[in-house]
Amino acid sequence: MAELEVLRDAAVLIDGDRIAWVGPRTEARGIHSAFRMPRSALQMVEVRGVLFPGFVDCHTHAVFGAPRLDDHQRRAVGESYQAIAATGGGILQSVRDVRDRTEDELVALTRLRLATLLAHGSTTIEVKSGYGLDLEAELKQLRVIRRLAAEGPATLVATFLGAHEVPPEYRDRCAEYVRLLCEEMIPAVARERLAGACDVFCEPGVFSIAESRAILTAARRHGLAVKLHADELEGAGGAELAAELGALSADHLAGISEAGIRALATSPTVAVLLPATMLFLGKRHHAPARRLIDAGAAVALATDFNPGSSPTVSLPFVMALGVSQLGLRHAEAVQAATVNAAAALGLAGARGQIAPGFAADLVLVEAADWREVAYWLGTNRVSAVWTGGLACPPPAAPLSLGFHVSQA
Amino acid sequence: MAELEVLRDAAVLIDGDRIAWVGPRTEARGIHSAFRMPRSALQMVEVRGVLFPGFVDCHTHAVFGAPRLDDHQRRAVGESYQAIAATGGGILQSVRDVRDRTEDELVALTRLRLATLLAHGSTTIEVKSGYGLDLEAELKQLRVIRRLAAEGPATLVATFLGAHEVPPEYRDRCAEYVRLLCEEMIPAVARERLAGACDVFCEPGVFSIAESRAILTAARRHGLAVKLHADELEGAGGAELAAELGALSADHLAGISEAGIRALATSPTVAVLLPATMLFLGKRHHAPARRLIDAGAAVALATDFNPGSSPTVSLPFVMALGVSQLGLRHAEAVQAATVNAAAALGLAGARGQIAPGFAADLVLVEAADWREVAYWLGTNRVSAVWTGGLACPPPAAPLSLGFHVSQA
Numbered sequence: 001m002a003e004l005e006v007l008r009d010a011a012v013l014i015d016g017d018r019i020a021w022v023g024p025r026t027e028a029r030g031i032h033s034a035f036r037m038p039r040s041a042l043q044m045v046e047v048r049g050v051l052f053p054g055f056v057d058c059h060t061h062a063v064f065g066a067p068r069l070d071d072h073q074r075r076a077v078g079e080s081y082q083a084i085a086a087t088g089g090g091i092l093q094s095v096r097d098v099r100d101r102t103e104d105e106l107v108a109l110t111r112l113r114l115a116t117l118l119a120h121g122s123t124t125i126e127v128k129s130g131y132g133l134d135l136e137a138e139l140k141q142l143r144v145i146r147r148l149a150a151e152g153p154a155t156l157v158a159t160f161l162g163a164h165e166v167p168p169e170y171r172d173r174c175a176e177y178v179r180l181l182c183e184e185m186i187p188a189v190a191r192e193r194l195a196g197a198c199d200v201f202c203e204p205g206v207f208s209i210a211e212s213r214a215i216l217t218a219a220r221r222h223g224l225a226v227k228l229h230a231d232e233l234e235g236a237g238g239a240e241l242a243a244e245l246g247a248l249s250a251d252h253l254a255g256i257s258e259a260g261i262r263a264l265a266t267s268p269t270v271a272v273l274l275p276a277t278m279l280f281l282g283k284r285h286h287a288p289a290r291r292l293i294d295a296g297a298a299v300a301l302a303t304d305f306n307p308g309s310s311p312t313v314s315l316p317f318v319m320a321l322g323v324s325q326l327g328l329r330h331a332e333a334v335q336a337a338t339v340n341a342a343a344a345l346g347l348a349g350a351r352g353q354i355a356p357g358f359a360a361d362l363v364l365v366e367a368a369d370w371r372e373v374a375y376w377l378g379t380n381r382v383s384a385v386w387t388g389g390l391a392c393p394p395p396a397a398p399l400s401l402g403f404h405v406s407q408a
Numbered sequence: 409m410a411e412l413e414v415l416r417d418a419a420v421l422i423d424g425d426r427i428a429w430v431g432p433r434t435e436a437r438g439i440h441s442a443f444r445m446p447r448s449a450l451q452m453v454e455v456r457g458v459l460f461p462g463f464v465d466c467h468t469h470a471v472f473g474a475p476r477l478d479d480h481q482r483r484a485v486g487e488s489y490q491a492i493a494a495t496g497g498g499i500l501q502s503v504r505d506v507r508d509r510t511e512d513e514l515v516a517l518t519r520l521r522l523a524t525l526l527a528h529g530s531t532t533i534e535v536k537s538g539y540g541l542d543l544e545a546e547l548k549q550l551r552v553i554r555r556l557a558a559e560g561p562a563t564l565v566a567t568f569l570g571a572h573e574v575p576p577e578y579r580d581r582c583a584e585y586v587r588l589l590c591e592e593m594i595p596a597v598a599r600e601r602l603a604g605a606c607d608v609f610c611e612p613g614v615f616s617i618a619e620s621r622a623i624l625t626a627a628r629r630h631g632l633a634v635k636l637h638a639d640e641l642e643g644a645g646g647a648e649l650a651a652e653l654g655a656l657s658a659d660h661l662a663g664i665s666e667a668g669i670r671a672l673a674t675s676p677t678v679a680v681l682l683p684a685t686m687l688f689l690g691k692r693h694h695a696p697a698r699r700l701i702d703a704g705a706a707v708a709l710a711t712d713f714n715p716g717s718s719p720t721v722s723l724p725f726v727m728a729l730g731v732s733q734l735g736l737r738h739a740e741a742v743q744a745a746t747v748n749a750a751a752a753l754g755l756a757g758a759r760g761q762i763a764p765g766f767a768a769d770l771v772l773v774e775a776a777d778w779r780e781v782a783y784w785l786g787t788n789r790v791s792a793v794w795t796g797g798l799a800c801p802p803p804a805a806p807l808s809l810g811f812h813v814s815q816a
Binding site: 067069072073076077078116120276279280281282284285290310311312313314316317318320321323324325327328329330369371372375376377378379380 | 783786
C-alpha cells in the first residue's frame, strides 16, 4: 500500500465509458490509431493539476432528513449518548425523521448532498438504508437510492442496513425484529433487487455476534454480499465474524482486538476506517490503521457521511485525517480511498484505478504535488470530475448562490 | 459567550463601508429615511441563508513558499520533530524557502491563499512574519502583507514574529539574536510602520520567558502591541507573561497550567486556541477551552494557517473542531471566531459584530440553522462575502479551472 504509481506528463485515452490506455503524453497523439479510433472522433482535454482515479466512498448513510445539531452540542458539553438518545436524539431521531418524509422529499434532499460528495471527488458512493427500520421505510430509502442511481452522474451502490438499530417498537423483543429482518425484509430487498449487500451494526447493546451472524447468513442465502459495522467501541468479535462470513468489509474498528486484526489480515475482508466519525464525536482514539496495514489487512477510508456522527462529504478531508490521525502515508491514504474502497464494494476490477478496462471516472485536483490531496485540511481542491468519460457539470458555484441584487 | 443574538427575517442597512442599522426586515423599507438616504441611492440585496459578521482569523502565517509535505508524512509514520528538523524539515525549511523567494513571488503565492481564506468567510486576517528571521527577509514578508493589504478586499493585520525561531546562524548565540531583535529589527519594523503588533514563540527550547519578556518589552517601547505563542507544549508561564504584559492575546495554550488559566481569566488578554494545528500534528490533546471559558477568559479560535502544522484556510472548519474537539457550544464557537477574535487583534469595537458603526463585513452561509456553520466538517458552505459593504467577487470557481477541451 505504500507504493503508488505516479506518472508525470501522462495521458489517458478514454473509449466510451472506459479507460482504454494510459501512458506518456508523448505517445498519446499516435495511440488512438492502435484502437482504430477515427481522428475526427477524438476530443482532447488538457488538464492542469493532478489526476486521480475517481474516489470511492464505500460507507455513507446519505439518505436522511435534518442534521442533528442538538446532538452535536449536547455531546460537546459532555452529555452521554444514552442521555441524548433517552430524550429524543440519536439514530432514532433520524429514523422518525425519515419515516415521516415522502420518497420525493428524500430524493430531493439526497440529490443535493450527493452532488456535494461528487464535487469533492467521490464518483462511486455506497449508500446505506437504516433510518427506516421497518419494511416500508427501509424500502423507501432503498428506492430513493435506486432513483438517484438512475439519474447519475455518480455510481451509487445500495446497502441494506435494516439492522442499524433495534426500532423502538421492538425495544424489548429484539429476537422478533431479527426474525422480521431475516424472514421479511431481506427477502423483500433481494426480490426487488434494491441492494447488493446487507450490513449490520454489530456492537454490544445493538446487535450481538449471534444476531449479526443470523442476519448476515440470511442475507447470503438471498444472494446478498455482506458487510459489518464492527468493533466501533470495543473488540467484541465483530472483525472475526466479518472474516468468518467472507464479508466484503468490516467497518469502524476503533476497538478492534488483536484477534480481530489477525482475522482481517488473513482474509480478503477490507478494514474500512472512518476517522471523521471519531473526530466529530470528540473521541480521543482511532482505529489501529498502522497495525492493520502492517499485519497485512487491506485498509480503506470512507466518510461515514451521516447527520449524527459524521457530517462530512469530503473524502480528501478523510484522507488527510488518515495521514494526520491514523498515521498513514499519503500513498496509503490515496489507495485507501480508491483501490481498497472499491474492493470493499466488490468493485476491485472496475473502479479505483486509472488503468485499461476500468471505468473512466477521474478527479482533477488543484495541486503541484499529488500528496496535497491528503494535506490541505477542510477545503476542497477538486477542480473537475469525470464519470463514465463525461465531464460532470460544476455544481452551482456556492459564491453566486443565495443572494439577489435589485434596486429598492 | 453561550448566548448569541439571532434575528430571523432581519435586515441590515449599510452606509458606505459601515453598518448603519440592523433590525426586523419589516422595518427596513422605511428606515433609510431616518438616515437621510435618498431612495434612489438605495440598493437592495436579498439573501437566502444565514448572515454572519465577517469571520476574523486572528492567527495565521500566510506568507510562505511551498507546503511541507515531507514533514507531514514523516510525522505520520512516527518521526519526532527533532528528527525532522535535524534533516532539513521544520520551520527552518520554510525560512530557507522564504529567504530564497522574491517579494513578488511571495505576493503572488499569498494572494491566492488569502483569496481562499476569504472564500471561507474570513474578512479580517492577521498575518505574521517569522519565516525570514533576518532583518531583510522579515521586512520582505511584512512588505508582502502591506502590499496585499492595500489590494484588499480582506482587511489584513500584520504582526512581526521575528522571534518565531532562533535562526541557524545564531544557533549557539541566542542572546545575540534577541539583541538584534530588540535593537535593530523591532525599531525598523516600527519605523516603517510595517506591523501593529509583535509576537514571540515562547516555549522551552525556543525563546524563554526572560527572552520573551525582553523582546516584547522592546516592542511595547516602540509602540507595538504584543502577542505571545504560549504554552503550546507545556505550561511554562507563557500565559502568565502575556497577562502581565497586557498582551492582546496568548495563543496555542494546549499545555496551559492552572495558574495560566487564572492569569488569563483575570486579564483582558484573549486566549487564542488553534485546534486544527493539534489535529494536523496528530496530537491527542487540546487546549482546555471549557476550563478557560468557565474561569472567565475570553476564548478565540483561529486557523494558524501555515505550511508545517496547519494547512487549513477555513475558520468554519476550526469552529466545528471547537465544538467537536474543544467542547464549545456552537454560539461560543461563533463568538470565538468573530467578537473575541477581533478583540485578539485590538479591533473589538470595529469588527466581528453586525451592529451599527461596525465594518460592513458580512458572510452568508448556506444553512437553514445558524449552527450549521460549525457542523458540516471539511466542506465550504460560505455562499457570499462582503467587505466594507461591497460584494467580493467569487473566486474563480474551482470546477471550471484546470482543464481545457479542444478537438485533437
